[in-house]
Amino acid sequence: MTEIEQVAARLRAFAAARDWESFHTPKNLAMALAGEAGELLAEFQWLTPEESASLDGEELGRVKSEMADVATYLIRLADILGVDLIDAIHTKMTEVEIRYPPKA
Amino acid sequence: MTEIEQVAARLRAFAAARDWESFHTPKNLAMALAGEAGELLAEFQWLTPEESASLDGEELGRVKSEMADVATYLIRLADILGVDLIDAIHTKMTEVEIRYPPKA
Amino acid sequence: MTEIEQVAARLRAFAAARDWESFHTPKNLAMALAGEAGELLAEFQWLTPEESASLDGEELGRVKSEMADVATYLIRLADILGVDLIDAIHTKMTEVEIRYPPKA
Amino acid sequence: MTEIEQVAARLRAFAAARDWESFHTPKNLAMALAGEAGELLAEFQWLTPEESASLDGEELGRVKSEMADVATYLIRLADILGVDLIDAIHTKMTEVEIRYPPKA
Numbered sequence: 001m002t003e004i005e006q007v008a009a010r011l012r013a014f015a016a017a018r019d020w021e022s023f024h025t026p027k028n029l030a031m032a033l034a035g036e037a038g039e040l041l042a043e044f045q046w047l048t049p050e051e052s053a054s055l056d057g058e059e060l061g062r063v064k065s066e067m068a069d070v071a072t073y074l075i076r077l078a079d080i081l082g083v084d085l086i087d088a089i090h091t092k093m094t095e096v097e098i099r100y101p102p103k104a
Numbered sequence: 105m106t107e108i109e110q111v112a113a114r115l116r117a118f119a120a121a122r123d124w125e126s127f128h129t130p131k132n133l134a135m136a137l138a139g140e141a142g143e144l145l146a147e148f149q150w151l152t153p154e155e156s157a158s159l160d161g162e163e164l165g166r167v168k169s170e171m172a173d174v175a176t177y178l179i180r181l182a183d184i185l186g187v188d189l190i191d192a193i194h195t196k197m198t199e200v201e202i203r204y205p206p207k208a
Numbered sequence: 209m210t211e212i213e214q215v216a217a218r219l220r221a222f223a224a225a226r227d228w229e230s231f232h233t234p235k236n237l238a239m240a241l242a243g244e245a246g247e248l249l250a251e252f253q254w255l256t257p258e259e260s261a262s263l264d265g266e267e268l269g270r271v272k273s274e275m276a277d278v279a280t281y282l283i284r285l286a287d288i289l290g291v292d293l294i295d296a297i298h299t300k301m302t303e304v305e306i307r308y309p310p311k312a
Numbered sequence: 313m314t315e316i317e318q319v320a321a322r323l324r325a326f327a328a329a330r331d332w333e334s335f336h337t338p339k340n341l342a343m344a345l346a347g348e349a350g351e352l353l354a355e356f357q358w359l360t361p362e363e364s365a366s367l368d369g370e371e372l373g374r375v376k377s378e379m380a381d382v383a384t385y386l387i388r389l390a391d392i393l394g395v396d397l398i399d400a401i402h403t404k405m406t407e408v409e410i411r412y413p414p415k416a
Contacts, residue, residue, distance in 0.1 A: 003106055003190045010197060017206035023358050026167075027148040027156035030141075031357040033174070034242055037134075037141035038350015041249075044131040045343040046335050049256065052131035055185070063130070064187050068196035070137070070178055071189055074171060081159070083168050085175055086107045092172035093114060102121035127254050135253040138346055142246015145353075149239040150231050153360065210315055211398045218405060225414035234375070235356040235364035238349075241382070245342075245349035252339040260339035263393070271338075272395050275386060276404035278345070279397055282382055289367070291376050293383055294315045300380035301322060310329035 004086065008079040011072065026081055033073035040066040108190065112183040115176065130185055137177035144170040212294065216287040219280065234289055241281035248274040316398065320391040323384065338393055345385035352378040 001009070015021050043063050044052050055063060078085045105113065119125050147167050148156050159167060182189045209217065223229050251271050252260050263271060286293045313321065327333050355375050356364050367375060390397045 003108065007190065007193050007197075010194075014197065014201060018204060019207055025153040025156050026159070027151055027153050028357055030144050030148045030156075031239060031242075031353050034138070034141040034145045034239075034246075035350045035354040035357060037138040037174075038242075038347045038353070040134050041138045041343050041350070042347035044134045045340055045347060047131055049129040049131050052129050052134075053184075055130070060185065060187075063185065064192045065196055067178060067182060067187060067189065068192040070141075070174070071193050072196065074174055074178070075193075078171060080157075081164065081167065083164075083171060085171065086111065088168045088172040089111050089175050089179075090114075092169055092176065093111075093118065097118060100122060103123055132253055135249050135343060138350075139246045139250040139253060142243045142249070142346075145239050145246070146243040149236055149243060212315065215398065215401050215405075218402075222405065222409060226412060227415055233361040233364050234367070235359055235361050238352050238356045238364075242346070242349040242353045245346040245382075248342050249346045252342045255339055257337040257339050260337050260342075261392075263338070268393065268395075271393065272400045273404055275390060275395060275397065276400040278349075278382070278386055279401050280404065282379060282386070283401075286379060288365075289372065289375065291372075291379060293379065294319065296376045296380040297319050297383050297387075298322075300377055300384065301319075301326065305326060308330060311331055 002086075004075055004078075007072070007075050011076045012079065015076075024076060024080060026077060029073050029077040029080065033070060033077065036066060036069035036073060040070060106190075108179055108182075111176070111179050115180045116183065119180075128180060128184060130181060133177050133181040133184065137174060137181065140170060140173035140177060144174060210294075212283060215280070215283050219284045220287065223284075232284060232288060234285060237281050237285040237288065241278060241285065244274060244277035244281060248278060314398075316387055316390075319384070319387050323388045324391065327388075336388060336392060338389060341385050341389040341392065345382060345389065348378060348381035348385060352382060 015024055040063065043059065043066060075085065077083075078088075119128055144167065147163065147170060179189065181187075182192075223232055248271065251267065251274060283293065285291075286296075327336055352375065355371065355378060387397065389395075390400075
């Protein structure tokens with residue numbers, strides 16, 4: 001199993017053990033993901049770009065925790081929709097690399 | 105290299121080849137991530153929960169593309185902050201598994 | 209009628225004339241609002257704070273249009289929930305003014 | 313003064329009294345708005361559409377408070393950009409009414 005498949009399996013077991021599977025519709029998971037993206041945003045909203053690049057340990061800990069929440073819902077959503085995230089990323093990047101050619 | 109490290113390396117090369125590195129502050133990347141989470145949300149906003157669980161091929165293609173965008177910015181942000189995403193996820197899940205004990 | 213009540217009435221007529229009322233659940237409207245907030249965010253994501261404060265006419269036009277979208281869904285949601293937005297704002301501001309006292 | 317102008321004036325005084333004006337760049341305010349939209353979203357994420365339409369008093373209180381936060385940042389952003397929100401809404405609605413003609 002890849003790292004992401006291991007996370008997906010842990011999330012599957014987590015939801016099953018709590019009877020939360022019926023809450024995990026793609027619609028709800030997209031909402032939860034966006035809500036966590038909002039919390040990540042809130043960590044940076046009053047910082048200058050420079051400050052955002054030199055977080056202290058406490059700030060970085062909070063940012064890490066919010067990033068984990070976003071990642072968790074993303075992997076759970078992918079698992080439920082049967083999407084291979086890594087494959088989706090590489091497909092998209094190939095498109096984007098063509099759309100925005102490198103500087104000469 | 106893990107799958108995620110491979111994506112991070114591809115994103116690093118992508119940004120370097122276009123001189124986009126100065127745009128990729130954590131603050132800006134968090135914004136870009138949240139913007140893409142908003143586009144993902146938009147795919148689901150008028151669907152019932154049931155419809156969201158039975159997307160047709162075209163809808164699933166759009167959802168996949170938005171998920172790839174979210175994942176891309178998340179992996180780029182993690183790379184820049186020196187965050188190990190998989191490790192952050194497992195740390196967080198351990199906390200959450202304790203906070204919400206399984207049903208007896 | 210206040211300005212906001214006039215907008216709410218126009219939105220009510222707009223939804224009724226298109227048979228869109230059943231889509232406008234609070235859940236869906238909150239999603240639509242957050243999706244538009246994501247589009248607003250996208251207008252600013254690669255700008256420096258300084259650039260964001262000196263938009264040219266074209267950029268300001270796009271920002272205005274996204275702000276209108278956010279406002280529209282917010283007023284529609286308030287109408288459906290029976291929330292008086294202006295009253296809610298003043299109630300919240302009174303709390304916030306106490307929570308964060310002014311500098312001496 | 314209209315209701316919205318009164319809120320804008322209160323927010324202007326609030327920021328001035330706390331020396332927060334330099335934090336209120338359009339970029340930062342767009343982030344704060346999107347962060348609050350994420351909190352609003354979180355109130356609805358595990359509810360069915362039907363549940364979202366019949367909130368109890370406590371839930372409605374939280375939703376109201378999040379809506380006030382979104383509205384506050386939207387009005388503050390409009391004030392700083394010199395955007396007339398009500399005018400922007402009506403302009404946009406005229407476009408949208410044409411783009412989506414009513415059912416015959």
